[in-house]
Amino acid sequence: MTKAGALPRTIAVALREDPEGNPDFLRRNIYNAKRDLRVKNLAGRTPIVALLDKLEEEGLPFRKRVDNENRITSLIFTHPQSVSFTKRFRNVFVMDCTYKTNKFEMPLLHIVGMTCCNTSFTSALCFLSRETREDYLWAMCMYSELMDYFTPLVIVTDRELALMHANAKVFPTAAKLLCRWHIEKNVVTNCKSAFRTKEEWDGFFNTMQELMKSLTEEKFEENLADLMRDYERYETVTSYVETLLPYKTYFVSAWVDRVTHLGSSVSSRAEGAHKCLKGHIGVSTGNLLTVVDHSRAFMEEQHKEIIGKIANEKVNVPPTLGAFFADIKYKVSGFALGLIEEQYILARRSLATNFTLSTCRDYLKRVFGLPCAHAITEALADDRVLTMHDIHKHWHLVLDENYIEAPTLDTTQAGGNLPMGAPGHQRFYGPPPGPPSNYFGPYGP
Numbered sequence: 387m388t389k390a391g392a393l394p395r396t397i398a399v400a401l402r403e404d405p406e407g408n409p410d411f412l413r414r415n416i417y418n419a420k421r422d423l424r425v426k427n428l429a430g431r432t433p434i435v436a437l438l439d440k441l442e443e444e445g446l447p448f449r450k451r452v453d454n455e456n457r458i459t460s461l462i463f464t465h466p467q468s469v470s471f472t473k474r475f476r477n478v479f480v481m482d483c484t485y486k487t488n489k490f491e492m493p494l495l496h497i498v499g500m501t502c503c504n505t506s507f508t509s510a511l512c513f514l515s516r517e518t519r520e521d522y523l524w525a526m527c528m529y530s531e532l533m534d535y536f537t538p539l540v541i542v543t544d545r546e547l548a549l550m551h552a553n554a555k556v557f558p559t560a561a562k563l564l565c566r567w568h569i570e571k572n573v574v575t576n577c578k579s580a581f582r583t584k585e586e587w588d589g590f591f592n593t594m595q596e597l598m599k600s601l602t603e604e605k606f607e608e609n610l611a612d613l614m615r616d617y618e619r620y621e622t623v624t625s626y627v628e629t630l631l632p633y634k635t636y637f638v639s640a641w642v643d644r645v646t647h648l649g650s651s652v653s654s655r656a657e658g659a660h661k662c663l664k665g666h667i668g669v670s671t672g673n674l675l676t677v678v679d680h681s682r683a684f685m686e687e688q689h690k691e692i693i694g695k696i697a698n699e700k701v702n703v704p705p706t707l708g709a710f711f712a713d714i715k716y717k718v719s720g721f722a723l724g725l726i727e728e729q730y731i732l733a734r735r736s737l738a739t740n741f742t743l744s745t746c747r748d749y750l751k752r753v754f755g756l757p758c759a760h761a762i763t764e765a766l767a768d769d770r771v772l773t774m775h776d777i778h779k780h781w782h783l784v785l786d787e788n789y790i791e792a793p794t795l796d797t798t799q800a801g802g803n804l805p806m807g808a809p810g811h812q813r814f815y816g817p818p819p820g821p822p823s824n825y826f827g828p829y830g831p
């Protein structure tokens with residue numbers, strides 16, 4: 387159980403529940419047994435040598451950097467299965483450091499990808515001794531190397547300038563976005579104390595969220611001017627908002643939603659993934675060997691779950707899906723099918739009743755690579771059904787072997803090189819462009 391990454395507390399519970407187990411086995415004894423096992427595992431080697439041996443023995447791809455005294459200053463590692471998932475689900479990666487994972491207090495950069503089922507997987511982990519531009523540049527170069535020089539299409543980070551800089555250098559063609567969840571968290575940290583009442587604060591926070599959700603550049607300017615005017619007397623607040631403005635193209639919908647980010651810019655995917663990882667790492671005082679060991683167990687558990695879920699979705703689909711879905715069901719993830727079905731219901735409603743869809747802003751197609759209610763309405767009117775070409779390859783349960791995509795560049799992006807549209811995806815039935823629409827459902831038509 388120690389090897390599988392279980393905490394002494396968990397082992398103690400398991401032993402108590404195991405009828406064969408010794409009921410007097412106290413937690414202390416488990417700690418001692420774990421320490422003995424650790425000493426035995428080192429077998430006279432220094433922890434660093436033992437760590438490198440372990441990575442080699444277990445076939446975990448890694449790159450390391452050492453100082454003059456042969457101490458590790460950076461170490462990036464992954465798992466062969468994580469490498470194949472990374473190449474397969476190469477679209478969106480969230481990168482973020484997590485802390486308090488080891489006794490050296492080295493930050494752990496967690497690179498998280500997302501599967502066709504919209505679940506997370508750990509693409510790679512990197513211990514850093516510092517968080518300078520140079521450290522991140524090394525990490526990103528090695529990450530690219532470990533993944534056979536692939537380029538993600540979208541990278542989501544928090545406002546860690548050193549990491550953003552490294553990504554700009556190593557992955558120049560990837561769209562870079564800022565995680566909105568982190569921005570909101572920072573707004574709370576930096577602005578909340580300026581407000582005396584909860585009502586005032588809530589009012590400001592809503593205004594801030596509306597600003598981030600501005601659908602067009604004009605709307606953003608308008609919302610920003612309103613905010614600056616309404617909160618003029620809160621000087622700390624307006625000056626904090628000003629510090630965010632240079633990054634507007636990285637987190638405001640008007641710019642961000644031009645990118646096929648698959649919904650990742652607004653989620654707290656990294657936080658969720660950190661939590662799961664830390665649950666496995668357990669104590670924050672372990673050495674790197676312990677952390678690597680537990681991370682490996684964590685990754686393998688994740689791989690098993692992902693493979694199981696995909697296998698299950700190949701044979702089980704919601705019974706509500708009719709003939710319109712015949713060519714795509716069992717071939718597209720349940721998550722994507724769910725999003726399409728919402729749009730299908732809207733489309734049917736608009737055809738059967740006098741319910742009118744709002745103007746299409748191509749959101750679902752651009753952001754998720756999926757057909758919206760307008761596209762489905764056209765298809766139904768023409769007596770067509772959905773085909774696999776209508777679904778971004780990210781959501782396919784099985785891929786052809788030639789799955790290679792190059793990002794197309796949109797040079798109008800001030801945020802830099804944001805790829806447009808669903809790559810590798812033919813525009814099948816594109817609805818006419820139009821002004822932003824009213825809100826329809828969680829993802830809108």
Ligand SMILES: [Zn+2]
Pocket residue numbers: 745746747748749758759760761817831
């Ligand atoms: Zn539409």
